[in-house]
Amino acid sequence: MNYQVYLDLEVLKEQKKFTLAADSRGCLQSTLSRRLLAEEVALECTLFDRKTHELTFAGKLYLKYGVKLEQIRKELSEFVGDETRAEDAIDFRSFSYIYEIFQTGNITNAAENLYISQPALTQYLNSLERNLGKKLLNRHRGRCEFTDEGARYLTIVEAARKIDRGFKTELDTHLRRxxxxxxxxxxxxxxxxxxxxxxxxxxxxxxxxxxxxxxxxxxxxxxxxxxxxxxxxxxxxxxxxxxxxxxxxxYREELKLITPMNLEKRYPGSVRLEDLDGERFILQQEFTAVQHIVSAALRQHNCTPDVICRINLFRAMVNMVASGAGIALLPEHALLDYGKDFHVVSLEPPIYYYxxxxxxxxxxxxxxxxxxxxxxxxxx
CATH class of the missing domain: 3.40.190.10 (Periplasmic binding protein-like II)
Incomplete structure (x- = not known):
């Protein structure tokens, strides 16, 4: 959404004509017209019908959600201490950039996800901090940590993005079908x-x-x-x-070795796959993704397992290990809900999957x- 377009539509609803609306908004008619058209192109819909001089369904929906942006403007006004700057600060591009930095934790990854260069994002962030008069981030060794003021700004960002998502979802649901x-x-x-x-x-x-x-x-x-x-x-x-x-x-997760409890003394700590050569293994079927990774690791470390069973359910594999049938390699999360009737060992070097x-x-x-x-x- 665009806060200025919301204000334009409010005036157009009452004045009906672009000339009158532009005068009321204190801008050129061409400026108001271009701003509205750009938003219509971005949304792929018409907000104001030029023939009937009425708001379309999409335009009325825009006003409905635009009213909610008034709360964002008030919060930004308190944040920056200036009404005019608060209006300018309702910028959804800035909001998306800051949110992506929050999501990724660093500017390089955020820039990659936003399809812009890292220097361009850094420059934009510096400009944003100057315009707000606030330091939002501390940058150290590639990582970004939000300052207290940055965390407050992020709360405003998340609220604004929720309004924008609500508008676009309702537009898709009721207009585009x-x-x-x-x-x-x-x-x-x-x-x-x-x-x-x-x-x-x-x-x-x-x-x-x-x-x-x-x-x-x-x-x-x-x-x-x-x-x-x-x-x-x-x-x-x-x-x-x-x-x-x-x-x-x-996320990235480690594969763990699980053994029956009676093998705890044999494998008290981290174990190399080479040392498991010939052990009785319970494995998944070859077509599963985790088993692809396990099989590759076994080959790499010259470990030939004595495969006694292949079964795909993690719970069944855990139960078979607990009963003493053999050992298995399983994702760490798969062990959280299955009791403690087995011994868990890390591998050296560790094996990960994504x-x-x-x-x-x-x-x-x-x-x-x-x-x-x-x-x-x-x-x-």
């Missing part, structure tokens, strides 16, 4: 667990969106995304290079999709 479904391909265990953590929060904000989940292995999920048969894929991968797809990290999400084109994503991606990033 687009499909209100997000199609996600993910792994049965790791991906399903992650989506369950964010789904309730997401549906509170977007109650009309349907989530359509396809459980698939990583290769199949990637294929579905590339064929545009799903909107997002949540994948388990060994690294962050996605080839034609761009991966966004949700849980990531991928979309074909961020610029094509709806506001609901963008919010879902933000919630997934928050799990880092």
């Amino acid at each position: 687009t499909s209100h479904k997000i199609r996600i391909a993910l792994s049965r265990q790791t991906g399903s667990l992650m989506i369950s953590r964010v789904l309730s929060t997401f549906l509170e904000e977007f109650p009309h969106i349907q989530i359509d989940i396809t459980e698939a292995d990583t290769d199949r999920a990637r294929e579905l995304l590339l064929k545009d048969q799903v909107d997002m894929a949540i994948l388990v991968v060994p690294g962050l290079s996605g080839g034609t797809l761009r991966y966004s990290k949700i 849980l990531v999400y991928a979309v074909q084109d961020v610029k094509r994503c709806s506001e609901a999709m963008k919010r879902l991606m933000e919630l997934l990033k928050d799990q880092q």
Whole structure:
């Protein structure tokens, strides 16, 4: 949204004509007209009907959410101590830049996600701090920490972004009548667990969106995304290079060795994979993403397991280890809810995998999709 456009529409609602509205706003008619047209182009809809001289549905919706921006203006006025500067500070580009820095923790990664150069983002941030008269961030060795004033500004940013998301979602729902479904391909265990953590929060904000989940292995999920048969894929991968797809990290996790309790003395601390050669292993099926990573690590470290069973369910693998059937390599999160009837050992060197999400084109994503991606990033 654009606060100045909201003010323009308020006046146009009453004055009906651009000439009168421009006089009332204290600007040139061409300025008001260009500002409104630019917003209409960005939203791909008409806000003011030039023939009837009336606000369209989208224009009325803009006013509805624009009223909520008045609270943002009041908070910014208190923050900067100046009414005029507060109006200028309602800048959703600044809001998105600051929020991305908050999400990533550093300017380099934020610039990459925003598709701008790091020097350009740094320059923009410096300009923003000058205009606000506030220091928002402390930068040290590539990391960014928000100052107390930066944290206060971030609270205002999040409130403004929520208003903007609400407007664009309602516009999509009632005007465009687009499909209100997000199609996600993910792994049965790791991906399903992650989506369950964010789904309730997401549906509170977007109650009309349907989530359509396809459980698939990583290769199949990637294929579905590339064929545009799903909107997002949540994948388990060994690294962050996605080839034609761009991966966004949700988290990195360590694979742990779990053994029966009677092997605790044999493996009291960190263990090398080479030392597990010939041990009785319980493994997942080869087509699973985690097993791809496990198999590669076993080959790399010259460890030939005595495979006694292959089964895909983490819980079943844990139960079999606890009963003394063999040992297994499992993601750390898979052990949290399964009791303590087994021994957990770190590997040396450790083996990691990444849980990531991928979309074909961020610029094509709806506001609901963008919010879902933000919630997934928050799990880092």
